[in-house]
Amino acid sequence: MTCKIVVLASRSETSYLLINALAARFDIAQVVFEASHFRKMLRYRLRTLGPWVVAGQLLFLLWDRLVIRPRSRPRISRLLAGHDTSAPDGRLPVLDVRSINSPEVWKLLEQIRPDVVVVSGTGIIGRRALGLAPWFINIHCGITPRYRGVHGAFWAIVEGRPDLAGVTIHQVDAGVDTGAILAQAPIDIDPQFDTYRTLPVKQYLAGLDPMIETVEAACAGRATPITRPDLESRQWFSPTPGDYLRFRRAMRQLRKR
Amino acid sequence: MSGLFILSLDTEIAWGTYGARKLSRTSHCFNVYRDLFPRLIALLDQYEVPATFAVVGHLFLESCNGHDEIPQPHYRWMPAPDSYRDPRSDVTRAPWYYGPDIIARIRAARMPHEIGTHTFTHVIAADPAVTSEMWDAQLQMCARIHARCGLPMRSLVYPQDKVAYVDRLPDYGIVAFRGVERRWYRSLPRRLQKAFHVLDRALGWTPATYNPSDLRVGERLVDLPASQFLMAYDGFRRYIPTSARVRQARKGLERAARRGEIFHLWFHPFNLGTSEKMFDALEQILRRVAEMRAEGRIEVMTMGQAADWILAGGPERDRASAQTKRQPA
Numbered sequence: 055m056t057c058k059i060v061v062l063a064s065r066s067e068t069s070y071l072l073i074n075a076l077a078a079r080f081d082i083a084q085v086v087f088e089a090s091h092f093r094k095m096l097r098y099r100l101r102t103l104g105p106w107v108v109a110g111q112l113l114f115l116l117w118d119r120l121v122i123r124p125r126s127r128p129r130i131s132r133l134l135a136g137h138d139t140s141a142p143d144g145r146l147p148v149l150d151v152r153s154i155n156s157p158e159v160w161k162l163l164e165q166i167r168p169d170v171v172v173v174s175g176t177g178i179i180g181r182r183a184l185g186l187a188p189w190f191i192n193i194h195c196g197i198t199p200r201y202r203g204v205h206g207a208f209w210a211i212v213e214g215r216p217d218l219a220g221v222t223i224h225q226v227d228a229g230v231d232t233g234a235i236l237a238q239a240p241i242d243i244d245p246q247f248d249t250y251r252t253l254p255v256k257q258y259l260a261g262l263d264p265m266i267e268t269v270e271a272a273c274a275g276r277a278t279p280i281t282r283p284d285l286e287s288r289q290w291f292s293p294t295p296g297d298y299l300r301f302r303r304a305m306r307q308l309r310k311r
Numbered sequence: 312m313s314g315l316f317i318l319s320l321d322t323e324i325a326w327g328t329y330g331a332r333k334l335s336r337t338s339h340c341f342n343v344y345r346d347l348f349p350r351l352i353a354l355l356d357q358y359e360v361p362a363t364f365a366v367v368g369h370l371f372l373e374s375c376n377g378h379d380e381i382p383q384p385h386y387r388w389m390p391a392p393d394s395y396r397d398p399r400s401d402v403t404r405a406p407w408y409y410g411p412d413i414i415a416r417i418r419a420a421r422m423p424h425e426i427g428t429h430t431f432t433h434v435i436a437a438d439p440a441v442t443s444e445m446w447d448a449q450l451q452m453c454a455r456i457h458a459r460c461g462l463p464m465r466s467l468v469y470p471q472d473k474v475a476y477v478d479r480l481p482d483y484g485i486v487a488f489r490g491v492e493r494r495w496y497r498s499l500p501r502r503l504q505k506a507f508h509v510l511d512r513a514l515g516w517t518p519a520t521y522n523p524s525d526l527r528v529g530e531r532l533v534d535l536p537a538s539q540f541l542m543a544y545d546g547f548r549r550y551i552p553t554s555a556r557v558r559q560a561r562k563g564l565e566r567a568a569r570r571g572e573i574f575h576l577w578f579h580p581f582n583l584g585t586s587e588k589m590f591d592a593l594e595q596i597l598r599r600v601a602e603m604r605a606e607g608r609i610e611v612m613t614m615g616q617a618a619d620w621i622l623a624g625g626p627e628r629d630r631a632s633a634q635t636k637r638q639p640a
Contacts, residue, residue, distance in 0.1 A: 065332065067330075067331055067391075069331070089335050090332065128387075130390060134390050141395075143405045143408065144404045145399070145404075150335075150342055152339060
Protein backbone atom coordinates (compact mmCIF):
# COMPACT_ATOMS: atom_id res chain seq x y z
CA MET A 55 0.00 0.00 0.00
CA THR A 56 1.36 3.40 -0.90
CA CYS A 57 0.69 6.25 1.40
CA LYS A 58 0.70 9.81 0.09
CA ILE A 59 2.45 12.15 2.49
CA VAL A 60 2.66 15.91 2.48
CA VAL A 61 4.84 17.82 4.92
CA LEU A 62 3.89 21.31 6.08
CA ALA A 63 6.83 22.87 7.90
CA SER A 64 8.83 25.96 8.60
CA ARG A 65 12.39 26.04 7.32
CA SER A 66 14.75 24.96 10.10
CA GLU A 67 17.50 22.39 10.51
CA THR A 68 15.20 20.34 12.74
CA SER A 69 12.42 20.34 10.15
CA TYR A 70 14.97 19.24 7.54
CA LEU A 71 16.01 16.43 9.89
CA LEU A 72 12.41 15.25 10.20
CA ILE A 73 11.72 15.52 6.47
CA ASN A 74 14.85 13.55 5.59
CA ALA A 75 13.99 10.86 8.14
CA LEU A 76 10.48 10.57 6.68
CA ALA A 77 11.80 10.63 3.10
CA ALA A 78 14.05 7.66 3.91
CA ARG A 79 10.94 5.65 4.80
CA PHE A 80 8.06 7.08 2.75
CA ASP A 81 7.38 8.73 -0.58
CA ILE A 82 6.80 12.36 0.15
CA ALA A 83 4.49 13.92 -2.44
CA GLN A 84 5.15 17.53 -1.45
CA VAL A 85 6.95 19.65 1.12
CA VAL A 86 5.46 23.06 1.82
CA PHE A 87 7.51 25.56 3.79
CA GLU A 88 5.82 28.45 5.48
CA ALA A 89 7.78 31.71 5.82
CA SER A 90 8.37 32.94 9.36
CA HIS A 91 5.82 35.44 10.65
CA PHE A 92 7.59 37.44 13.26
CA ARG A 93 5.35 40.49 13.02
CA LYS A 94 2.16 38.45 12.99
CA MET A 95 3.36 36.54 16.04
CA LEU A 96 4.33 39.79 17.75
CA ARG A 97 0.86 41.23 17.18
CA TYR A 98 -0.76 38.04 18.53
CA ARG A 99 1.40 38.09 21.64
CA LEU A 100 0.82 41.79 22.26
CA ARG A 101 -2.88 41.08 22.14
CA THR A 102 -2.78 38.05 24.41
CA LEU A 103 0.11 38.80 26.78
CA GLY A 104 0.37 42.59 26.88
CA PRO A 105 3.28 44.92 26.13
CA TRP A 106 5.35 44.29 29.27
CA VAL A 107 5.59 40.54 28.82
CA VAL A 108 6.31 40.98 25.11
CA ALA A 109 9.04 43.54 25.88
CA GLY A 110 10.61 40.98 28.22
CA GLN A 111 10.35 38.28 25.56
CA LEU A 112 12.04 40.53 23.02
CA LEU A 113 14.81 41.28 25.49
CA PHE A 114 15.32 37.56 26.00
CA LEU A 115 15.26 37.04 22.24
CA LEU A 116 18.13 39.50 21.94
CA TRP A 117 20.09 37.62 24.62
CA ASP A 118 19.36 34.38 22.81
CA ARG A 119 20.61 35.85 19.53
CA LEU A 120 23.77 37.32 20.99
CA VAL A 121 24.75 34.74 23.58
CA ILE A 122 22.77 31.50 23.79
CA ARG A 123 22.60 30.67 20.10
CA PRO A 124 26.32 31.17 19.32
CA ARG A 125 27.31 29.22 22.44
CA SER A 126 24.94 26.38 21.63
CA ARG A 127 26.03 25.99 18.00
CA PRO A 128 28.90 23.50 18.58
CA ARG A 129 26.68 21.43 20.90
CA ILE A 130 23.90 21.34 18.32
CA SER A 131 26.42 20.29 15.67
CA ARG A 132 27.50 17.46 17.96
CA LEU A 133 23.88 16.34 18.46
CA LEU A 134 23.15 16.44 14.75
CA ALA A 135 26.38 14.76 13.66
CA GLY A 136 25.55 11.76 11.49
CA HIS A 137 22.01 12.96 10.81
CA ASP A 138 20.95 14.36 7.46
CA THR A 139 20.00 18.00 7.95
CA SER A 140 20.35 19.08 4.33
CA ALA A 141 17.53 21.06 2.76
CA PRO A 142 15.18 18.89 0.70
CA ASP A 143 15.22 21.35 -2.21
CA GLY A 144 15.82 19.54 -5.47
CA ARG A 145 15.35 16.08 -3.97
CA LEU A 146 11.69 16.47 -3.07
CA PRO A 147 9.01 18.73 -4.54
CA VAL A 148 9.28 21.87 -2.44
CA LEU A 149 7.05 24.92 -2.32
CA ASP A 150 7.69 28.01 -0.22
CA VAL A 151 4.59 29.95 0.73
CA ARG A 152 3.88 32.98 2.87
CA SER A 153 1.07 31.26 4.74
CA ILE A 154 -0.06 27.69 5.22
CA ASN A 155 -3.62 28.99 5.21
CA SER A 156 -3.56 30.23 1.64
CA PRO A 157 -5.58 29.18 -1.43
CA GLU A 158 -2.31 27.98 -2.97
CA VAL A 159 -1.90 25.36 -0.24
CA TRP A 160 -5.58 24.39 -0.22
CA LYS A 161 -5.43 23.83 -3.98
CA LEU A 162 -2.30 21.76 -3.62
CA LEU A 163 -3.84 19.56 -0.90
CA GLU A 164 -6.98 19.15 -2.98
CA GLN A 165 -4.87 18.01 -5.93
CA ILE A 166 -2.61 15.63 -4.04
CA ARG A 167 -5.28 14.32 -1.64
CA PRO A 168 -2.69 13.13 0.88
CA ASP A 169 -3.32 10.29 3.29
CA VAL A 170 -1.21 11.94 5.95
CA VAL A 171 -0.04 15.52 6.41
CA VAL A 172 2.96 15.85 8.72
CA VAL A 173 3.27 19.24 10.40
CA SER A 174 6.42 20.75 11.88
CA GLY A 175 6.74 24.27 13.22
CA THR A 176 4.08 26.06 11.20
CA GLY A 177 1.52 28.55 12.44
CA ILE A 178 -1.99 27.47 13.42
CA ILE A 179 -3.59 25.53 10.56
CA GLY A 180 -7.08 26.71 9.65
CA ARG A 181 -10.18 24.49 9.54
CA ARG A 182 -10.36 24.71 5.74
CA ALA A 183 -6.95 23.05 5.32
CA LEU A 184 -7.65 20.56 8.10
CA GLY A 185 -10.60 19.26 6.14
CA LEU A 186 -8.41 18.31 3.19
CA ALA A 187 -6.69 15.22 4.62
CA PRO A 188 -7.76 12.49 7.06
CA TRP A 189 -4.63 12.83 9.20
CA PHE A 190 -2.74 15.95 10.19
CA ILE A 191 0.07 14.85 12.51
CA ASN A 192 2.24 17.36 14.33
CA ILE A 193 5.55 16.97 16.12
CA HIS A 194 5.41 19.12 19.23
CA CYS A 195 8.38 19.97 21.43
CA GLY A 196 6.71 19.34 24.75
CA ILE A 197 4.65 16.81 26.62
CA THR A 198 1.01 17.72 26.11
CA PRO A 199 -1.37 18.67 27.54
CA ARG A 200 0.86 20.13 30.29
CA TYR A 201 3.30 21.83 27.94
CA ARG A 202 1.38 23.13 24.96
CA GLY A 203 2.71 26.13 23.06
CA VAL A 204 6.46 26.60 22.76
CA HIS A 205 9.64 25.38 24.48
CA GLY A 206 8.01 22.53 26.38
CA ALA A 207 11.25 21.07 27.75
CA PHE A 208 12.45 24.47 28.92
CA TRP A 209 9.24 25.03 30.90
CA ALA A 210 9.29 21.50 32.28
CA ILE A 211 12.75 22.20 33.73
CA VAL A 212 11.63 25.60 35.06
CA GLU A 213 8.70 23.88 36.79
CA GLY A 214 11.03 21.30 38.35
CA ARG A 215 9.59 18.47 36.21
CA PRO A 216 12.52 17.33 34.03
CA ASP A 217 10.73 13.97 33.77
CA LEU A 218 8.14 15.78 31.65
CA ALA A 219 10.70 17.06 29.15
CA GLY A 220 9.92 15.31 25.92
CA VAL A 221 8.19 15.30 22.60
CA THR A 222 4.61 14.65 21.56
CA ILE A 223 3.27 13.39 18.27
CA HIS A 224 -0.34 14.44 18.07
CA GLN A 225 -3.22 15.00 15.72
CA VAL A 226 -3.80 18.59 14.72
CA ASP A 227 -7.04 20.31 15.53
CA ALA A 228 -8.04 23.96 15.51
CA GLY A 229 -6.47 24.66 18.93
CA VAL A 230 -2.86 25.15 20.00
CA ASP A 231 -1.45 21.62 20.47
CA THR A 232 -4.79 20.38 21.79
CA GLY A 233 -5.18 17.48 19.32
CA ALA A 234 -5.32 13.81 20.31
CA ILE A 235 -1.97 12.45 21.48
CA LEU A 236 -0.62 9.63 19.30
CA ALA A 237 2.82 9.10 20.82
CA GLN A 238 5.13 10.62 23.40
CA ALA A 239 8.83 10.21 24.11
CA PRO A 240 10.92 11.65 26.94
CA ILE A 241 14.38 13.17 26.52
CA ASP A 242 17.36 12.94 28.85
CA ILE A 243 18.39 16.27 30.29
CA ASP A 244 22.11 16.72 30.65
CA PRO A 245 22.48 19.74 32.94
CA GLN A 246 26.16 20.10 32.01
CA PHE A 247 25.48 20.14 28.31
CA ASP A 248 21.96 21.32 27.61
CA THR A 249 20.94 24.87 26.84
CA TYR A 250 17.71 26.53 25.85
CA ARG A 251 18.72 25.82 22.23
CA THR A 252 19.85 22.19 22.49
CA LEU A 253 16.57 21.03 24.07
CA PRO A 254 14.40 21.37 20.92
CA VAL A 255 17.06 19.53 18.90
CA LYS A 256 17.00 16.66 21.38
CA GLN A 257 13.20 16.68 21.25
CA TYR A 258 13.19 16.39 17.47
CA LEU A 259 15.75 13.61 17.56
CA ALA A 260 13.63 11.76 20.13
CA GLY A 261 10.53 12.33 18.02
CA LEU A 262 11.82 10.88 14.74
CA ASP A 263 11.04 7.21 15.41
CA PRO A 264 7.67 7.85 17.09
CA MET A 265 6.71 10.06 14.14
CA ILE A 266 7.66 7.39 11.60
CA GLU A 267 5.76 4.73 13.55
CA THR A 268 2.73 7.01 13.89
CA VAL A 269 2.68 7.84 10.18
CA GLU A 270 2.94 4.12 9.39
CA ALA A 271 0.06 3.42 11.75
CA ALA A 272 -2.01 6.27 10.31
CA CYS A 273 -1.41 4.99 6.79
CA ALA A 274 -2.56 1.54 7.91
CA GLY A 275 -5.56 3.07 9.68
CA ARG A 276 -4.53 1.81 13.11
CA ALA A 277 -3.21 4.92 14.84
CA THR A 278 -4.83 5.13 18.26
CA PRO A 279 -4.93 8.16 20.52
CA ILE A 280 -3.65 7.97 24.07
CA THR A 281 -4.83 10.16 26.93
CA ARG A 282 -2.95 11.86 29.73
CA PRO A 283 -5.53 12.47 32.45
CA ASP A 284 -2.66 12.91 34.93
CA LEU A 285 -1.61 16.20 33.33
CA GLU A 286 -3.31 19.55 33.50
CA SER A 287 -3.54 21.48 30.26
CA ARG A 288 -1.55 24.68 29.94
CA GLN A 289 -0.20 26.78 27.09
CA TRP A 290 3.28 28.30 27.35
CA PHE A 291 4.93 31.13 25.49
CA SER A 292 8.47 32.36 24.89
CA PRO A 293 10.38 33.06 28.09
CA THR A 294 11.33 36.44 29.53
CA PRO A 295 14.73 37.15 31.15
CA GLY A 296 13.21 36.31 34.55
CA ASP A 297 12.07 32.90 33.29
CA TYR A 298 15.51 32.27 31.87
CA LEU A 299 17.09 32.99 35.27
CA ARG A 300 14.69 30.47 36.82
CA PHE A 301 15.73 27.96 34.15
CA ARG A 302 19.42 28.54 34.94
CA ARG A 303 18.71 28.03 38.63
CA ALA A 304 16.82 24.80 37.92
CA MET A 305 19.70 23.53 35.77
CA ARG A 306 22.16 24.33 38.57
CA GLN A 307 20.04 22.29 40.97
CA LEU A 308 19.97 19.40 38.52
CA ARG A 309 23.76 19.53 38.31
CA LYS A 310 24.01 19.24 42.10
CA ARG A 311 21.87 16.09 42.18
CA MET B 312 38.19 64.39 -16.11
CA SER B 313 34.82 62.72 -15.50
CA GLY B 314 33.86 60.37 -12.71
CA LEU B 315 33.24 56.68 -13.14
CA PHE B 316 30.14 54.68 -12.21
CA ILE B 317 30.27 50.91 -11.71
CA LEU B 318 27.28 48.74 -10.95
CA SER B 319 27.94 45.21 -9.75
CA LEU B 320 25.24 42.65 -8.99
CA ASP B 321 25.88 39.61 -6.83
CA THR B 322 23.94 36.97 -8.74
CA GLU B 323 23.65 34.01 -6.42
CA ILE B 324 19.90 33.34 -5.95
CA ALA B 325 19.91 31.21 -2.75
CA TRP B 326 23.61 30.30 -2.68
CA GLY B 327 24.51 33.25 -0.50
CA THR B 328 21.80 32.59 2.07
CA TYR B 329 23.02 30.33 4.85
CA GLY B 330 20.82 28.56 7.34
CA ALA B 331 17.21 27.53 7.18
CA ARG B 332 15.85 30.57 9.01
CA LYS B 333 17.41 33.07 6.62
CA LEU B 334 16.34 30.95 3.67
CA SER B 335 12.80 31.05 4.98
CA ARG B 336 12.86 34.82 5.42
CA THR B 337 14.05 35.37 1.85
CA SER B 338 12.11 32.57 0.17
CA HIS B 339 9.53 34.86 -1.43
CA CYS B 340 12.34 36.81 -3.16
CA PHE B 341 13.78 33.58 -4.58
CA ASN B 342 10.35 32.47 -5.74
CA VAL B 343 9.86 35.64 -7.78
CA TYR B 344 13.49 35.79 -8.97
CA ARG B 345 12.60 34.73 -12.51
CA ASP B 346 10.04 37.55 -12.68
CA LEU B 347 12.39 40.17 -11.27
CA PHE B 348 15.34 39.40 -13.46
CA PRO B 349 13.87 40.36 -16.87
CA ARG B 350 12.62 43.61 -15.31
CA LEU B 351 16.13 44.35 -14.05
CA ILE B 352 17.65 43.65 -17.47
CA ALA B 353 15.01 45.83 -19.14
CA LEU B 354 15.75 48.69 -16.74
CA LEU B 355 19.49 48.48 -17.45
CA ASP B 356 18.75 48.41 -21.18
CA GLN B 357 16.42 51.38 -20.87
CA TYR B 358 19.10 53.57 -19.25
CA GLU B 359 21.91 51.93 -21.23
CA VAL B 360 23.89 51.00 -18.16
CA PRO B 361 26.19 47.98 -18.51
CA ALA B 362 26.55 46.11 -15.23
CA THR B 363 28.87 43.46 -13.87
CA PHE B 364 26.97 40.33 -12.90
CA ALA B 365 29.08 38.40 -10.41
CA VAL B 366 27.52 34.99 -10.90
CA VAL B 367 27.90 31.96 -8.64
CA GLY B 368 29.39 29.32 -10.97
CA HIS B 369 26.88 26.67 -9.95
CA LEU B 370 24.10 28.73 -11.54
CA PHE B 371 25.59 27.99 -14.98
CA LEU B 372 24.64 24.34 -14.54
CA GLU B 373 21.43 22.77 -15.79
CA SER B 374 21.77 19.87 -13.36
CA CYS B 375 24.41 18.07 -11.31
CA ASN B 376 25.06 15.10 -9.06
CA GLY B 377 27.12 16.99 -6.54
CA HIS B 378 30.76 17.93 -6.83
CA ASP B 379 32.65 15.51 -4.64
CA GLU B 380 35.84 16.24 -6.57
CA ILE B 381 35.86 19.78 -5.19
CA PRO B 382 36.92 20.10 -1.55
CA GLN B 383 34.22 22.02 0.30
CA PRO B 384 34.44 23.80 3.64
CA HIS B 385 32.56 22.99 6.82
CA TYR B 386 32.03 26.35 8.47
CA ARG B 387 32.06 26.34 12.25
CA TRP B 388 28.84 28.32 12.30
CA MET B 389 26.94 25.85 10.13
CA PRO B 390 25.65 22.50 11.41
CA ALA B 391 26.59 20.61 8.25
CA PRO B 392 29.34 20.74 5.60
CA ASP B 393 28.76 23.28 2.83
CA SER B 394 28.42 20.48 0.27
CA TYR B 395 25.05 19.67 1.91
CA ARG B 396 23.64 22.84 0.38
CA ASP B 397 24.07 21.45 -3.12
CA PRO B 398 20.68 19.96 -4.03
CA ARG B 399 22.29 17.52 -6.52
CA SER B 400 19.32 17.98 -8.76
CA ASP B 401 18.31 20.16 -11.71
CA VAL B 402 16.96 23.58 -12.56
CA THR B 403 13.32 22.51 -12.65
CA ARG B 404 13.40 20.86 -9.23
CA ALA B 405 15.78 23.28 -7.51
CA PRO B 406 15.55 26.62 -9.36
CA TRP B 407 17.15 28.43 -6.42
CA TYR B 408 20.47 26.65 -7.05
CA TYR B 409 20.67 26.37 -10.84
CA GLY B 410 20.16 29.18 -13.33
CA PRO B 411 21.28 28.70 -16.95
CA ASP B 412 18.18 30.69 -17.91
CA ILE B 413 19.50 33.61 -15.82
CA ILE B 414 22.84 33.52 -17.66
CA ALA B 415 20.99 33.39 -20.99
CA ARG B 416 18.98 36.48 -19.96
CA ILE B 417 22.15 38.42 -19.18
CA ARG B 418 23.72 37.40 -22.48
CA ALA B 419 20.60 38.26 -24.44
CA ALA B 420 20.46 41.81 -23.03
CA ARG B 421 20.95 44.75 -25.36
CA MET B 422 23.72 46.12 -23.12
CA PRO B 423 27.03 44.27 -23.13
CA HIS B 424 27.01 43.27 -19.48
CA GLU B 425 30.03 41.60 -17.99
CA ILE B 426 29.67 38.19 -16.37
CA GLY B 427 32.18 37.87 -13.57
CA THR B 428 32.42 35.26 -10.89
CA HIS B 429 31.17 34.99 -7.33
CA THR B 430 32.98 31.64 -6.79
CA PHE B 431 31.49 28.28 -7.66
CA THR B 432 29.39 27.62 -4.55
CA HIS B 433 29.66 30.97 -2.77
CA VAL B 434 32.55 30.04 -0.49
CA ILE B 435 33.63 32.64 2.02
CA ALA B 436 37.30 33.07 1.25
CA ALA B 437 38.36 34.65 4.55
CA ASP B 438 36.66 32.04 6.73
CA PRO B 439 39.17 29.81 8.58
CA ALA B 440 37.40 26.74 7.14
CA VAL B 441 38.39 27.72 3.59
CA THR B 442 41.87 26.54 2.69
CA SER B 443 43.90 27.75 -0.29
CA GLU B 444 43.24 24.39 -2.01
CA MET B 445 39.51 24.92 -1.66
CA TRP B 446 39.80 28.43 -3.00
CA ASP B 447 41.86 27.29 -5.99
CA ALA B 448 39.41 24.48 -6.71
CA GLN B 449 36.53 26.97 -6.71
CA LEU B 450 38.25 29.33 -9.12
CA GLN B 451 39.45 26.49 -11.36
CA MET B 452 35.88 25.22 -11.64
CA CYS B 453 34.59 28.71 -12.44
CA ALA B 454 37.36 29.25 -15.02
CA ARG B 455 36.42 25.96 -16.71
CA ILE B 456 32.73 26.90 -16.84
CA HIS B 457 33.44 30.39 -18.17
CA ALA B 458 35.77 28.97 -20.82
CA ARG B 459 33.15 26.40 -21.86
CA CYS B 460 30.59 29.19 -22.25
CA GLY B 461 33.05 31.41 -24.11
CA LEU B 462 32.90 34.02 -21.37
CA PRO B 463 36.13 35.57 -20.12
CA MET B 464 36.35 35.50 -16.32
CA ARG B 465 37.81 38.90 -15.57
CA SER B 466 36.20 40.06 -12.35
CA LEU B 467 35.41 38.58 -8.96
CA VAL B 468 33.14 39.62 -6.17
CA TYR B 469 34.07 37.96 -2.90
CA PRO B 470 31.12 36.28 -1.17
CA GLN B 471 30.11 38.34 1.85
CA ASP B 472 32.87 40.78 0.82
CA LYS B 473 35.36 38.71 2.82
CA VAL B 474 38.57 39.30 0.90
CA ALA B 475 41.40 36.72 0.96
CA TYR B 476 43.81 34.88 -1.38
CA VAL B 477 44.08 38.01 -3.53
CA ASP B 478 47.46 36.90 -4.90
CA ARG B 479 45.80 33.91 -6.60
CA LEU B 480 43.38 35.94 -8.72
CA PRO B 481 45.64 36.98 -11.64
CA ASP B 482 46.47 33.29 -12.26
CA TYR B 483 42.85 32.80 -13.37
CA GLY B 484 42.78 35.88 -15.59
CA ILE B 485 40.92 37.98 -13.03
CA VAL B 486 41.85 41.64 -13.34
CA ALA B 487 39.37 43.18 -10.89
CA PHE B 488 37.76 42.35 -7.59
CA ARG B 489 35.32 44.30 -5.48
CA GLY B 490 36.99 45.23 -2.23
CA VAL B 491 35.34 46.14 1.04
CA GLU B 492 33.66 49.52 1.34
CA ARG B 493 36.22 51.85 2.93
CA ARG B 494 34.40 53.61 5.74
CA TRP B 495 35.83 54.94 8.99
CA TYR B 496 33.68 52.57 11.06
CA ARG B 497 35.13 49.46 9.39
CA SER B 498 37.80 49.25 12.08
CA LEU B 499 35.19 48.98 14.86
CA PRO B 500 33.87 45.68 16.30
CA ARG B 501 31.48 43.85 13.96
CA ARG B 502 28.24 44.76 15.69
CA LEU B 503 29.17 48.43 15.93
CA GLN B 504 30.13 48.32 12.27
CA LYS B 505 26.68 47.00 11.44
CA ALA B 506 24.99 49.69 13.54
CA PHE B 507 26.98 52.48 11.89
CA HIS B 508 26.39 50.96 8.46
CA VAL B 509 22.62 51.16 8.98
CA LEU B 510 22.95 54.71 10.34
CA ASP B 511 25.09 55.59 7.33
CA ARG B 512 22.37 54.34 4.98
CA ALA B 513 19.48 55.82 6.96
CA LEU B 514 21.02 59.27 7.10
CA GLY B 515 22.36 59.07 3.57
CA TRP B 516 25.92 60.17 4.41
CA THR B 517 28.09 60.81 1.37
CA PRO B 518 29.43 57.39 0.35
CA ALA B 519 33.07 56.60 -0.26
CA THR B 520 34.40 57.28 -3.75
CA TYR B 521 37.84 56.20 -4.83
CA ASN B 522 40.73 57.74 -6.72
CA PRO B 523 41.38 55.28 -9.57
CA SER B 524 45.13 55.85 -9.33
CA ASP B 525 45.16 54.29 -5.85
CA LEU B 526 43.40 51.06 -6.72
CA ARG B 527 46.08 48.97 -8.38
CA VAL B 528 47.08 45.81 -6.55
CA GLY B 529 50.35 44.92 -8.22
CA GLU B 530 50.74 44.93 -11.98
CA ARG B 531 47.81 42.77 -13.04
CA LEU B 532 45.00 43.39 -10.57
CA VAL B 533 42.73 46.23 -9.49
CA ASP B 534 40.67 46.54 -6.31
CA LEU B 535 37.40 48.32 -7.05
CA PRO B 536 35.94 48.77 -3.57
CA ALA B 537 32.23 49.13 -2.99
CA SER B 538 30.81 52.59 -2.37
CA GLN B 539 27.20 51.81 -1.56
CA PHE B 540 25.03 48.76 -1.07
CA LEU B 541 21.54 49.53 -2.35
CA MET B 542 19.81 48.37 0.79
CA ALA B 543 16.88 45.98 0.51
CA TYR B 544 13.53 46.61 2.18
CA ASP B 545 13.73 43.72 4.63
CA GLY B 546 13.68 43.64 8.42
CA PHE B 547 14.01 47.03 10.03
CA ARG B 548 15.63 48.37 6.86
CA ARG B 549 12.16 48.63 5.34
CA TYR B 550 11.65 51.73 7.49
CA ILE B 551 14.54 53.56 5.78
CA PRO B 552 12.88 55.69 3.10
CA THR B 553 13.69 55.33 -0.59
CA SER B 554 14.77 58.96 -0.63
CA ALA B 555 17.67 58.16 1.75
CA ARG B 556 18.96 55.46 -0.58
CA VAL B 557 18.65 57.63 -3.68
CA ARG B 558 20.07 60.72 -1.96
CA GLN B 559 23.13 58.78 -0.92
CA ALA B 560 23.72 57.47 -4.44
CA ARG B 561 23.30 60.97 -5.89
CA LYS B 562 25.85 62.32 -3.40
CA GLY B 563 28.24 59.56 -4.41
CA LEU B 564 27.75 60.26 -8.11
CA GLU B 565 28.26 64.01 -7.60
CA ARG B 566 31.39 63.46 -5.57
CA ALA B 567 32.79 60.98 -8.10
CA ALA B 568 32.08 63.45 -10.96
CA ARG B 569 33.59 66.38 -9.06
CA ARG B 570 36.76 64.57 -8.07
CA GLY B 571 37.16 62.28 -11.08
CA GLU B 572 36.72 59.25 -8.81
CA ILE B 573 34.88 55.93 -8.86
CA PHE B 574 31.43 55.37 -7.37
CA HIS B 575 30.65 51.65 -7.10
CA LEU B 576 27.05 50.66 -6.39
CA TRP B 577 26.03 47.07 -5.71
CA PHE B 578 23.17 44.86 -4.59
CA HIS B 579 21.74 41.37 -5.08
CA PRO B 580 19.05 41.00 -7.74
CA PHE B 581 16.90 39.12 -5.21
CA ASN B 582 16.86 42.27 -3.07
CA LEU B 583 14.51 43.69 -5.70
CA GLY B 584 11.88 41.23 -4.48
CA THR B 585 11.73 42.78 -1.02
CA SER B 586 9.63 45.71 -2.23
CA GLU B 587 8.51 47.44 -5.39
CA LYS B 588 10.29 50.47 -3.94
CA MET B 589 13.63 48.81 -4.80
CA PHE B 590 12.89 49.15 -8.50
CA ASP B 591 11.79 52.72 -7.88
CA ALA B 592 15.08 53.55 -6.09
CA LEU B 593 17.16 51.82 -8.75
CA GLU B 594 15.37 53.61 -11.55
CA GLN B 595 15.91 57.00 -9.94
CA ILE B 596 19.63 56.26 -9.57
CA LEU B 597 20.00 54.97 -13.14
CA ARG B 598 18.13 58.00 -14.47
CA ARG B 599 20.58 60.28 -12.67
CA VAL B 600 23.51 58.27 -14.05
CA ALA B 601 22.14 58.65 -17.59
CA GLU B 602 21.69 62.41 -17.11
CA MET B 603 25.21 62.87 -15.77
CA ARG B 604 26.62 60.76 -18.58
CA ALA B 605 24.79 62.92 -21.14
CA GLU B 606 26.35 65.98 -19.48
CA GLY B 607 29.77 64.34 -19.86
CA ARG B 608 30.28 64.27 -16.09
CA ILE B 609 30.29 60.54 -15.53
CA GLU B 610 31.27 57.43 -17.47
CA VAL B 611 29.80 53.99 -16.95
CA MET B 612 32.01 50.91 -17.05
CA THR B 613 31.92 47.30 -16.00
CA MET B 614 34.49 46.10 -13.48
CA GLY B 615 36.64 44.53 -16.19
CA GLN B 616 36.57 47.67 -18.32
CA ALA B 617 37.45 49.85 -15.35
CA ALA B 618 40.36 47.57 -14.45
CA ASP B 619 41.67 47.58 -18.03
CA TRP B 620 41.50 51.35 -18.09
CA ILE B 621 43.35 51.66 -14.77
CA LEU B 622 45.99 49.06 -15.70
CA ALA B 623 46.58 50.83 -19.02
CA GLY B 624 47.37 54.05 -17.13
CA GLY B 625 44.08 55.72 -18.05
CA PRO B 626 43.72 57.83 -14.89
CA GLU B 627 47.23 59.24 -15.23
CA ARG B 628 46.69 60.04 -18.94
CA ASP B 629 43.37 61.73 -18.21
CA ARG B 630 44.91 63.79 -15.44
CA ALA B 631 47.80 64.87 -17.67
CA SER B 632 45.45 65.88 -20.48
CA ALA B 633 43.24 67.78 -18.00
CA GLN B 634 46.28 69.72 -16.77
CA THR B 635 47.34 70.52 -20.37
CA LYS B 636 43.88 71.90 -21.07
CA ARG B 637 44.03 74.08 -17.96
CA GLN B 638 47.39 75.62 -18.97
CA PRO B 639 47.01 78.77 -21.12
CA ALA B 640 48.28 78.48 -24.70
